[in-house]
Every structure is written in structure tokens, then in C-alpha cells.
Amino acid sequence: MTVHRPAEVSRAVALSGTFRAGGTDLAERRRRGNLGGDVVDLRSIEGLDGIDVTADGARLGAMVTLDAVAAHPDLNARYGALARSSNGLGTPQIRRMATLGGSLAQATRCWYARSGMRCYRTGAEGCPARAGDHRFHVVFDLGGCVAPHPSTTAMALLLYDTTVAIAGGADRGIRDLLGDGSDPTRGNTLGPGELIVGVHLGPNDPGERTAYVRATARRLADWPLVECAVRLRLDAGVIVSAGVAVGGVAPIPLRLDHVEAALAGGPATTERLEAAASLAGDGASPLPGTRYKVGLLRRTVLAALAETAGVVR
Ligand SMILES: Cc1cc2nc3c(=O)[nH]c(=O)nc-3n(C[C@H](O)[C@H](O)[C@H](O)COP(=O)(O)OP(=O)(O)OC[C@H]3O[C@@H](n4cnc5c(N)ncnc54)[C@H](O)[C@@H]3O)c2cc1C
Ligand code: SF4
Numbered sequence: 001m002t003v004h005r006p007a008e009v010s011r012a013v014a015l016s017g018t019f020r021a022g023g024t025d026l027a028e029r030r031r032r033g034n035l036g037g038d039v040v041d042l043r044s045i046e047g048l049d050g051i052d053v054t055a056d057g058a059r060l061g062a063m064v065t066l067d068a069v070a071a072h073p074d075l076n077a078r079y080g081a082l083a084r085s086s087n088g089l090g091t092p093q094i095r096r097m098a099t100l101g102g103s104l105a106q107a108t109r110c111w112y113a114r115s116g117m118r119c120y121r122t123g124a125e126g127c128p129a130r131a132g133d134h135r136f137h138v139v140f141d142l143g144g145c146v147a148p149h150p151s152t153t154a155m156a157l158l159l160y161d162t163t164v165a166i167a168g169g170a171d172r173g174i175r176d177l178l179g180d181g182s183d184p185t186r187g188n189t190l191g192p193g194e195l196i197v198g199v200h201l202g203p204n205d206p207g208e209r210t211a212y213v214r215a216t217a218r219r220l221a222d223w224p225l226v227e228c229a230v231r232l233r234l235d236a237g238v239i240v241s242a243g244v245a246v247g248g249v250a251p252i253p254l255r256l257d258h259v260e261a262a263l264a265g266g267p268a269t270t271e272r273l274e275a276a277a278s279l280a281g282d283g284a285s286p287l288p289g290t291r292y293k294v295g296l297l298r299r300t301v302l303a304a305l306a307e308t309a310g311v312v313r
Contacts, residue, residue, distance in 0.1 A: 001037065005044045013168035013195050015040045021063060021102035024094055029107060034116055042101075048197060053078060057161075058201040062101030066153070070095060079201055080210030081229040081245075085156040088212055091221045101196040103153045104164070104177065108187055109223055110137070110147035120145050120184035127184065130287065136217075136225065139286040139293045140250035144184025146287060148248045150223060151187075154178060155253035156212070159231045159243040161202030169194035181251035205241070208233045211307035215248075215300045224248045226296050228304040232268070239263050239272075244305070246280070249297055256280055259301065268309035277302035 003020075006012040012019070017038030020026050029035045042048070048063035053074035060069065069075060070087035090098060108114070108121055110129060118124035129137055129146055137146045149155075154174065162174040169191055179189045190196070210231050214224035224247065231243035242263035244256045262276040280301040281294040305311075 001039065003039045003041055005041045007044050007046070009045055009048075009167045009195065009197055012040050012042060012045060013193050016193075019105075019195060021099040022065065022097035023102075024090075024098045025102060025106040029114070032114065032116065034114065034122075042195075048101075051075065055203060057203050059198060060100055060201075061198045062099060062196045064100045065096060066090070066098045066100065066103060067092065067095040069100060069153075078204050079160060081159050081212060081231050081243075082153065082156040082201070084210065084212040085152045085227070085229050088214055088227075089152045089223075094221075100153060100199065104151055104157075104196060104199075105188060105190060106150050108145070108147040109150045110145075113147070121147070121186070133289070134287050135289040136223075136248075137287060137290055138250050139281070139284045139290050139297065140254065141285040141287065142181040142251050144182065145251055148250060149178070149181075149187055149252050151253065152214075152224070152227060152247060155227060155245045155247035156229045157199060157201070158245045158253055158255050159210075159229055160204065163200045164196055165198045165200065166190075167195045167197050174199075178252045184251075187251070205233045209308045209310075211304045213300055213304040213307065215296050226293055226300045228297075228300045230301075230304040230308040232263070232305075232308045234268060234309070237267050239266060239268050239309075244280075244301060246297065246301065249284075249293060256301070258282060263305070268311060270306070270311050273305045273309060273311060274302060277305055 004015045017040040020039045020041045048061035050061045052059045066086045075083040112128050113121040157174045164177045212229045214227040227247040229245045233240040242260040244259045247253045259276050280298045284294050
């Protein structure tokens with residue numbers, strides 16, 4: 001195995017091998033023997049770790065660490081859903097190493113795939129989790145793979161008008177990076193050699209409020225069962241616009257458009273928040289072992305809405 005350490009993006013995308021950023025996901029997959037071959041280590045490339053927040057939006061390099069995102073004052077002030085969700089995941093040690101690019105491109109957490117079983121994600125046909133132990137899997141079954149998308153940051157970026165800058169391929173919006181969830185073989189649309197070099201978040205609304213809530217089986221160091229990020233713009237107690245994104249429930253993070261529509265245009269009362277959150281499970285198609293997540297999804301969305309609106313329940 002050769003570890004390449006290119007100093008430039010153009011060299012990195014010309015090399016053959018698996019990109020390594022912080023290595024927190026990659027190292028475990030290699031240790032388990034799921035992934036071999038050469039490594040293209042990105043840590044020698046300069047200029048991919050900047051954070052720049054202006055009135056036109058925010059630009060973050062792919063090698064920005066998640067603790068840098070979580071601690072950045074301007075991101076906290078203006079892109080709170082991203083900063084707060086970055087601060088909520090993993091452990092302080094993980095967040096110090098893990099990068100934004102690696103967070104978006106990380107592999108599925110499904111224990112079947114990670115233990116090397118044959119399935120869509122490991123180059124074979126079929127999904128043993130469907131008839132097996134899928135208690136942490138999806139409630140919106142889009143067909144094929146039923147593992148939830150693992151990326152908290154991807155969920156948060158759905159709330160902003162986010163473009164992902166890619167070397168070795170075309171830039172694309174965050175939705176296009178994630179795909180529609182119907183391809184069971186992968187969790188994003190990155191092709192071989194395509195390198196995320198950064199993300200650009202569009203301008204935000206002044207005075208907006210955000211919250212991030214995760215429901216977990218363990219308090220620390222675990223992926224959430226369900227997570228929700230909310231972005232609300234309020235004017236004199238009336239919700240002018242709402243963004244509600246959820247993770248842990250589908251092969252891609254989702255925006256809940258129908259919940260957002262039920263919120264916008266009226267006051268942020270407990271009754272309206274409850275009515276909107278009760279819609280969060282509409283259209284769900286849970287597996288036998290994930291029915292419990294439908295109610296959990298509604299409760300998590302309500303908790304995030306109430307926190308954002310400052311409503312005491
Ligand atoms: C205990 C624990 C709890 C965790 N909880 C959560 C959680 O709740 N939510 C969550 O989202 N994550 C969670 N994580 C995962 C963590 O966020 C990821 O492991 C991390 O973000 C990956 O980043 P990295 O820089 O270490 O990526 P690496 O491990 O270096 O790479 C991960 C993958 O991305 C590819 N890659 C890396 N950088 C790029 C790039 N710039 N362009 C294209 N491909 C690239 C690599 O080839 C590899 O396939 C948790 C991890 C642990 C250990
Ligand atoms: S849920 Fe996805 S990753 Fe898990 S076994 Fe099924 S196809 Fe493989």
C-alpha cells in the first residue's frame with residue numbers, strides 16, 4: 001500500500017487511491033479489511049481549511065475540521081444549524097480530526113456493510129438488513145438499501161442554499177451531491193477521483209433562529225436514531241419562513257416540505273408547532289424494526305421547533 005501526499009489539488013485528483021482527510025472513517029474501514037489499495041492523503045494540500053463568512057454567504061474548505069465549524073463565531077451567529085449540529089456529533093477527539101469533506105463523503109454505518117457482508121454497498125446484490133437486524137435503519141424506505149445516510153452536516157447544509165465545489169468533476173448543489181436515495185449502491189454521487197474542495201452556503205436571513213436536536217440510544221459518541229435541524233425566520237411572533245431537515249430516517253437526509261408549509265405564515269404557537277410536527281411521519285414506510293422511529297421523528301421535530309421558536313412545552 002502506498003500513501004501519496006500530494007501538495008496540490010490537481011495532483012490529488014490525478015492520483016489513483018482513496019482520499020484520506022481526517023481518517024476517522026477511513027481508518028476503521030481499512031482496519032476491518034473492507035478497503036484496500038493506495039491512499040491519497042489530503043493533509044499536505046494547503047488552502048482547504050479556510051472559513052470565510054460575508055454578507056454574500058459562507059465559504060468553507062473541505063479540510064476544515066468539525067470542531068472549527070462548531071467554534072466559529074460567525075457560523076454560530078449566521079449558520080447556526082451547521083455550527084450546532086457539528087458540535088453535537090461524535091466526541092471532541094473525533095471533531096478535532098474529522099473534516100467537513102470527510103463528513104459529507106463518509107461511508108454508511110450499516111453494520112452488515114461495515115462487517116464486510118455481501119450487499120448492494122459492497123458490490124453484490126441484495127440487502128440482508130431488510131430481513132435482518134435493522135433497528136437503526138430507515139423509516140422512509142426508498143427501495144434497495146435501507147441504511148440511513150450517516151452525515152449530520154449534509155442534513156444541516158440542506159437548510160442553506162449550498163453548492164459543493166468539486167475538483168475532477170462538476171460543482172453541484174448539496175441535493176445533487178446526495179442524489180435522490182434511489183441508488184442502493186452509494187450514498188452520494190461522487191465519481192472516482194472527484195474531490196470535494198469546499199462548500200459555499202448562500203446568504204441567510206438576518207435575525208433567523210436555528211436549533212439542532214438529536215435522539216440517541218447513547219448520550220455520547222453515537223450516530224443519532226433521528227436528528228433534526230430547524231431554521232426559522234420570525235417577525236413579531238409570526239413564522240415568515242421555515243426550514244426543517246431530518247436525518248437518520250432515510251437513505252438521504254430530507255427536507256420536510258409539508259412540515260415547513262404548515263409552519264409558514266402563522267404564529268409560532270405551541271398548537272401550530274405541534275400540528276406541524278405531527279405531519280413529520282407522513283409518507284413513512286417503516287421496516288418492522290423501525291416503527292418506533294416514526295413517533296420519535298415527530299417528537300424530535302417538535303423539540304427542535306419548540307427550541308427554535310423559544311416555546312416552552
Ligand atoms: C463515535 C463516532 C460518532 C460519530 N457520530 C457522527 C454523527 O452523529 N454524525 C455524523 O455525521 N458523523 C458522525 N461520525 C462520523 C464522523 O463525522 C466521520 O467519521 C468524519 O466526519 C469523517 O471525516 P474524516 O475527515 O475523518 O474523513 P475520512 O475518514 O478521511 O474519509 C471518509 C470518507 O470520505 C472520503 N473523503 C474524505 N475527504 C474527502 C473529500 N474532500 N472529497 C471526497 N471524498 C473525501 C474518503 O475517501 C472516505 O471514503 C462519528 C464518528 C465516530 C467515530
Ligand atoms: S442496508 Fe444498505 S448497507 Fe446495509 S445491508 Fe442493506 S444494502 Fe447493505
